[in-house]
Structure formats: structure tokens, C-alpha cells
Amino acid sequence: MNVCTLKIDGVEVVGTAGETILDVARSNNIEIPTLCHLDGLSDVASCRLCVVEVAPSGKLLPACAVAVEEGMEITANSDRLHRYRQQIIEMVFLERNHVCSVCVANNHCELQDKAAEFNLTHFDLCPVNPRLEVDATHERFAIDHNRCILCLRCVRVCSEVEGAFTWGVSGRGLDTRVVTDAGAPWGESDTCTSCGKCVQVCPTGALFEKGRSVAQEKPRRPFLPYLTDKAGVPA
Amino acid sequence: MTTKTTPNQLIIDPVTRIEGHSKITITLGEQGEVTDARFHVTQFRGFERMCEGRPVHEMPSLMARICGICPVSHLVASAKAVDAIMATAPPPAGARLRRLMNLAQILQSHALSFFHLSSPDLLFGFDADPAKRHLYGLVQEFPQFAKDGIALRRYGQHMIELLGGKRIHPAWVVPGGVTSPLRAEVRDEILAGVPDAIERVRRALDWYKQAMSRWNEETEVWGNFPTAFLGLVSEDGTAEHYDGTLRAIGPAGTIIHDEIAPTDFANCVGEAVEPWSYLKSTYLAKLGYPDGIYRVGPLARLNVVDRMGTPRADEELAEMRSRLGRWPSSSFHFHYTRLIETLYCCERIEQILRDPGILSGRVRSQAGINRNEGVGVSEAPRGTLMHHYVVDDDGLVQRANLIIATGQNNLAMNRGVKQVAQQYVKSDKLTEGMLNRVEAVIRCYDPCLSCSTHAVGQMPFHIQLVGPSGTVLDELATP
Numbered sequence: 001m002n003v004c005t006l007k008i009d010g011v012e013v014v015g016t017a018g019e020t021i022l023d024v025a026r027s028n029n030i031e032i033p034t035l036c037h038l039d040g041l042s043d044v045a046s047c048r049l050c051v052v053e054v055a056p057s058g059k060l061l062p063a064c065a066v067a068v069e070e071g072m073e074i075t076a077n078s079d080r081l082h083r084y085r086q087q088i089i090e091m092v093f094l095e096r097n098h099v100c101s102v103c104v105a106n107n108h109c110e111l112q113d114k115a116a117e118f119n120l121t122h123f124d125l126c127p128v129n130p131r132l133e134v135d136a137t138h139e140r141f142a143i144d145h146n147r148c149i150l151c152l153r154c155v156r157v158c159s160e161v162e163g164a165f166t167w168g169v170s171g172r173g174l175d176t177r178v179v180t181d182a183g184a185p186w187g188e189s190d191t192c193t194s195c196g197k198c199v200q201v202c203p204t205g206a207l208f209e210k211g212r213s214v215a216q217e218k219p220r221r222p223f224l225p226y227l228t229d230k231a232g233v234p235a
Numbered sequence: 236m237t238t239k240t241t242p243n244q245l246i247i248d249p250v251t252r253i254e255g256h257s258k259i260t261i262t263l264g265e266q267g268e269v270t271d272a273r274f275h276v277t278q279f280r281g282f283e284r285m286c287e288g289r290p291v292h293e294m295p296s297l298m299a300r301i302c303g304i305c306p307v308s309h310l311v312a313s314a315k316a317v318d319a320i321m322a323t324a325p326p327p328a329g330a331r332l333r334r335l336m337n338l339a340q341i342l343q344s345h346a347l348s349f350f351h352l353s354s355p356d357l358l359f360g361f362d363a364d365p366a367k368r369h370l371y372g373l374v375q376e377f378p379q380f381a382k383d384g385i386a387l388r389r390y391g392q393h394m395i396e397l398l399g400g401k402r403i404h405p406a407w408v409v410p411g412g413v414t415s416p417l418r419a420e421v422r423d424e425i426l427a428g429v430p431d432a433i434e435r436v437r438r439a440l441d442w443y444k445q446a447m448s449r450w451n452e453e454t455e456v457w458g459n460f461p462t463a464f465l466g467l468v469s470e471d472g473t474a475e476h477y478d479g480t481l482r483a484i485g486p487a488g489t490i491i492h493d494e495i496a497p498t499d500f501a502n503c504v505g506e507a508v509e510p511w512s513y514l515k516s517t518y519l520a521k522l523g524y525p526d527g528i529y530r531v532g533p534l535a536r537l538n539v540v541d542r543m544g545t546p547r548a549d550e551e552l553a554e555m556r557s558r559l560g561r562w563p564s565s566s567f568h569f570h571y572t573r574l575i576e577t578l579y580c581c582e583r584i585e586q587i588l589r590d591p592g593i594l595s596g597r598v599r600s601q602a603g604i605n606r607n608e609g610v611g612v613s614e615a616p617r618g619t620l621m622h623h624y625v626v627d628d629d630g631l632v633q634r635a636n637l638i639i640a641t642g643q644n645n646l647a648m649n650r651g652v653k654q655v656a657q658q659y660v661k662s663d664k665l666t667e668g669m670l671n672r673v674e675a676v677i678r679c680y681d682p683c684l685s686c687s688t689h690a691v692g693q694m695p696f697h698i699q700l701v702g703p704s705g706t707v708l709d710e711l712a713t714p
Contacts, residue, residue, distance in 0.1 A: 102297045211601065
């Protein structure tokens with residue numbers, strides 16, 4: 001086993017080759033916030049909430065996607081990082097239309113939790129307020145793009161766990177959308193197995209079971225034993 | 236945007252998404268007489284457009300956000316409209332629990348309207364110094380009265396919290412029923428509060444009845460004109476706030492419409508829009524616009540029913556009818572009827588809670604989209620509330636239409652303002668006393684602009700006196 005020693009927030013820790021900074025930090029009880037990461041799925045570093053400073057350059061790198069190296073000196077929590085993370089959460093909110101009070105995932109939303117954790121009391125920037133649609137063509141599920149934060153967990157769980165490859169990504173920048181079957185309405189998808197894994201991993205209320213009212217969409221990840229933490233315990 | 240006025244200019248004041256802004260324009264003829272008066276609602280909400288494209292199951296909670304005073308009323312009417320789209324009905328316990336929360340809502344809102352907002356006028360007099368004619372003045376001079384009002388409102392609000400988890404905007408009422416059954420300890424806690432609530436309403440009612448003669452002049456000229464009345468009635472002719480069918484009667488009790496199912500509401504009421512107000516005016520379709528003027532709310536409800544259906548409220552209703560006649564027409568009597576209805580709410584809450592079936596664990600029905608259109612009608616504190624949705628096959632809202640009590644009272648409020656203006660405006664000068672009276676006649680209807688909790692006891696009014704040539708002669712605004 002290739003072992004390397006490094007420092008995170010001044011604490012000497014040990015990691016093994018292939019582990020990410022996030023893996024090592026969490027196994028040493030050092031908290032690094034994430035949104036797109038989910039144990040059991042590959043990492044895509046799309047949310048950038050887990051950025052850390054790596055000495056000596058101080059360059060910001062996503063902890064979920066950077067492997068540990070011998071002698072690394074990492075700052076995982078600082079005022080600067082707190083400010084950046086707060087701004088990231090703010091921009092995630094402003095890019096789409098998030099209205100917690102009338103959301104199916106109210107009180108069960110990771111974005112909402114992060115906003116509370118980072119004390120996001122107001123927005124300094126202007127909201128984009130895009131006009132986005134709800135695709136409710138599927139018999140059991142619906143996607144509300146207003147609430148999607150493009151974490152791509154749905155894309156990953158669909159390909160990596162279910163093997164259906166229904167979900168994909170289209171467009172770029174502000175026009176980026178998660179899509180089913182390359183843009184066909186979800187209800188017309190030939191590949192979707194209606195397993196519902198995408199709904200269960202969604203961190204917000206973007207993907208939900210039809211018929212849910214406000215605050216009734218609660219993730220049921222224990223039903224997904226494929227998603228495990230490093231100790232093999234269901235996430 | 237606010238444009239300051241100068242003589243010969245009308246004020247344009249479309250302040251969006253704020254609550255309770257209104258304006259009154261009084262127009263004078265050649266001889267200085269009042270020829271017209273209009274009550275303008277200058278705020279725009281746009282909820283009917285906002286919900287287009289949303290999943291219909293979200294509608295109850297989305298619609299509840301219209302108002303912080305009566306969110307439960309919107310929850311209930313909206314959930315019923317979605318029930319209709321699902322072509323399902325809640326289990327009996329679910330329906331009873333919804334009914335219970337609706338009654339709690341009416342109780343707390345009526346307490347707010349009568350005690351907190353209207354009673355300072357009634358106790359201190361309409362010409363009393365505004366510096367003491369408010370809730371705090373009430374606390375100082377009539378502490379028991381103030382305590383009763385606060386306690387009744389607290390009781391209703393606490394009941395909503397016990398049932399739905401929070402006082403304002405509980406997400407407990409959902410399509411198909413409610414999210415959780417009633418626990419025995421919650422039932423017992425609510426039941427324990429009923430005798431105290433009844434005692435407090437009785438005290439206010441007794442005082443009101445002995446003081447009524449003080450307001451004979453106001454009763455004569457404050458919205459005292461013949462109109463039709465509309466409200467929900469149960470099958471046996473008793474009061475109904477959750478289910479039942481619509482009944483409209485003429486000023487002398489003639490039945491205009493009866494046993495109108497909620498889905499057929501459009502056969503009963505029409506909607507008109509005037510360019511000078513964001514508030515729609517509804518009218519009885521059979522009589523046309525504007526002859527189809529009608530009123531909703533406690534006065535209308537007590538006029539359309541045969542009896543209330545609870546012992547104490549029935550006694551009070553009989554006494555009221557012996558004092559005022561079978562179909563009282565003055566809008567001043569909204570206060571009296573509001574108190575009787577508050578008493579009814581307490582009694583009905585007790586009746587519902589004494590039913591052993593209320594603790595049943597089966598409180599929600601599940602169904603998908605089985606119809607493309609649904610209507611939900613219930614009685615809100617201020618009157619009949621109608622939600623009408625059209626959805627596509629996937630359950631996304633294509634069109635929503637809300638008919639809210641204040642809109643239904645709009646024609647009558649305008650006529651009431653005109654009546655008061657004709658009585659009190661005798662020159663080209665507005666006086667403070669006149670302003671107070673115009674405020675108070677509007678307050679009889681307890682309009683939800685959402686006005687009722689603004690600057691306790693005072694609505695943000697702006698009154699203009701306009702001469703025959705359109706010149707603004709005088710204007711007054713509450714600070």
C-alpha cells in the first residue's frame with residue numbers, strides 16, 4: 001500500500017494512493033462541505049463547494065477530485081474559503097428559481113442545509129430568474145429544472161449504478177440542462193427503467209415523485225445499498 | 236413606482252407585491268354633491284399567472300402564500316380543487332380535520348377583525364382621537380376586552396399550530412386529505428380550551444348587543460342597501476364552511492340560486508374588471524353586471540342559512556333576527572354576525588372533536604390526475620372562496636382562477652363608500668372624521684388586501700376629492 005503523509009489544517013494525517021483530499025479529510029474528521037459528491041458515485045467536481053487551498057501556491061482545488069500526495073499542506077477551512085463557499089452557494093441559488101417555502105424538498109434539501117450552515121441571510125448578486133419548465137411526462141416522477149443545481153448525481157447514478165444511461169447533460173453555461181434520452185420527454189424515454197434512483201440521490205427538490213406536496217420529498221437512500229461509504233455502510 | 240400628485244393629476248401608485256394598499260376617489264358634481272366614489276386596490280399580486288406550469292399537487296401550499304392572515308382558507312379551497320382533479324375525496328377523518336382547521340382559521344381571523352381592528356372604533360367612537368383609538372388604547376382603557384380578543388386569536392392560532400405544525404402556512408392540508416392524523420392529547424388540549432373561548436365570545440356578544448343602539452346612525456348609512464347574498468349551505472340548511480352547495484338569495488330572501496355544486500360556480504357568478512382597480516368585481520350571473528351586486532362573509536352566511544346548527548349560535552341567530560329582521564342589509568351588521576359566527580366556530584370545533592372517528596389514522600387518499608379541471612369552494616373568514624384549476628394530462632397547471640371574498644364584496648364596498656361619502660362629504664373639504672368613517676365602512680367587510688394587520692387599527696388609505704372637471708380638490712392620506 002502506497003502511504004503518504006500530509007497536513008490538513010495543520011493536522012498531520014495519513015492517506016493512501018488513490019484517495020482524494022476529501023476522503024482523507026473525512027476519515028480524519030475534518031469537515032469539508034460538498035453538494036455534488038455522494039459516497040458510492042464517481043466525482044465530477046461540478047459544485048466546487050469543496051475547494052481547498054494547497055500550499056505553497058494557495059491554488060484552489062476541488063477536494064473531491066484531487067488525489068493526495070506526499071507532503072501536501074492543505075487548508076480546508078479558512079475565512080477566505082468560507083467566503084468563497086458562501087458565494088458559491090449564493091450563485092447556485094441565483095442561477096435557478098429556488099423557493100424553499102413551496103418546494104417539495106423543503107426541510108429535506110442539501111442546498112437549503114448548506115445555506116443555513118453558511119449563514120446565507122441575503123443575496124448580494126442579482127438572480128437570473130430563468131423561465132424553466134417542469135417535465136412531468138413520466139408516469140411516476142417529474143423534474144423541475146428550476147430546482148436543479150447541476151450536481152449530476154442523477155446522471156452518475158443512472159449510468160454507474162443502474163446502468164441505464166438515461167440521464168445526460170445538454171447545453172453549456174447557463175443553458176446547461178440534465179436531459180433524458182438526449183432531450184426527449186422523460187415519459188417517452190426508452191431507456192428509463194423507472195427505478196427512481198435519480199430521485200433518491202437528488203440533493204434538492206428538482207427530481208421528485210409525482211403527487212408529492214410541499215416538504216414531502218424525503219430522500220430514501222438506505223434503499224440504495226449500492227451507495228456506500230468507505231466502510232461499506234449504506235450511505 | 237410612485238408618482239407624486241399635484242392638482243389635476245391622478246396618482247398612479249402600482250406598488251407591486253405588497254399588502255393592503257388602496258385608494259379612494261370621490262367625485263363631486265356641479266353643486267358640490269358627491270356623484271361617485273371608488274375604492275381602488277392598487278396592488279398587484281399575479282398569483283394566478285405564477286402558478287401556471289407548476290405541478291398541481293404543489294398548489295395548496297403555493298396558494299396559501301397569498302395571505303399570512305388566512306392561509307388555511309386558501310389551503311382548504313386549493314386542496315379541494317386538487318381533490319376534484321384527482322377525482323377523489325379525503326377519508327372522513329381527513330375531511331373532518333380539514334374542517335377543523337378551517338374553523339380555527341375563521342375563529343382567529345374573526346377575533347383579529349372584531350377585537351383588534353374594529354373594536355377601537357366601536358368602543359372609543361368614530362370621532363375619538365386616533366392617538367388612542369387603537370389596540371393599545373384598548374389595552375389601557377378596556378383591558379378585559381383586549382384580553383378576550385388576544386386570547387381568542389391565540390386559541391385559534393394555537394389550534395392551527397397543534398394540527399399543522401405551525402401557525403402560518405402549515406403544509407398539513409394536502410390533496411387527498413391531511414398529512415398526519417390527530418393525536419388524542421392534541422384533541423384533549425383543544426377541547427380543554429373550548430369553554431374559555433365560548434365565555435370570551437359571549438362576553439363580547441353581550442356587550443355588543445347592549446351597545447348596538449349607539450350606532451344607529453352608522454347602521455343606517457354604512458353600506459345599508461339591498462343586495463343579494465351568497466354563501467355555502469349544508470344539505471339541511473345549516474351553516475357550512477367546508478362542504479355544501481352555494482345558495483344565493485335576494486335582499487328579501489328570494490332564492491336566486493340554490494344547490495349550486497362548486498363545479499358549477501361559473502353558472503352562478505360572473506367576473507368583471509374595471510380599469511381603476513386590480514380587484515376584480517364579481518356579480519351574480521343571473522342578474523348581470525353590475526345589477527348582480529352581492530355580498531359574502533358572515534352577514535351573507537347568516538342570511539342564507541336557515542339556522543346555524545349549534546345550540547348557542549342558533550339562539551343568538553334567532554335573537555339577531557328578532558332585533559334586525561330576517562335578512563338585515565346594513566354592512567354594519569358584519570360585526571354582529573362575525574361574533575355569532577365566532578361562537579358557532581367554538582361549538583362546532585367541540586362537536587367535531589367529540590366524534591370518536593376524528594382519531595382515525597386514515598386521513599389521506601392517494602390518486603393521480605383523473606380530470607383536467609377542478610373547482611374547490613370553501614368559506615373563508617371574509618366570505619366564499621373559490622379556486623378553479625385547469626391542468627394538462629401530466630398534472631401541470633395550465634390555468635388558475637381565484638375568486639376571493641374581497642372581490643365578491645367589491646361592488647358593495649364601492650357602494651358603501653359612496654353612501655358614506657354622500658352622507659358626510661358636504662363641501663369641497665375632506666375632514667379627519669370623514670376619513671375615519673370611510674375607513675370604518677370598508678373595515679366592516681374586513682377586506683383582505685391583505686389589509687387587516689397593517690398599522691393596527693389603521694389602513695394605509697389615500698382619499699382624493701375630485702371636482703367635476705377632474706381637478707383634485709383635496710386629498711388625505713393616513714400616515
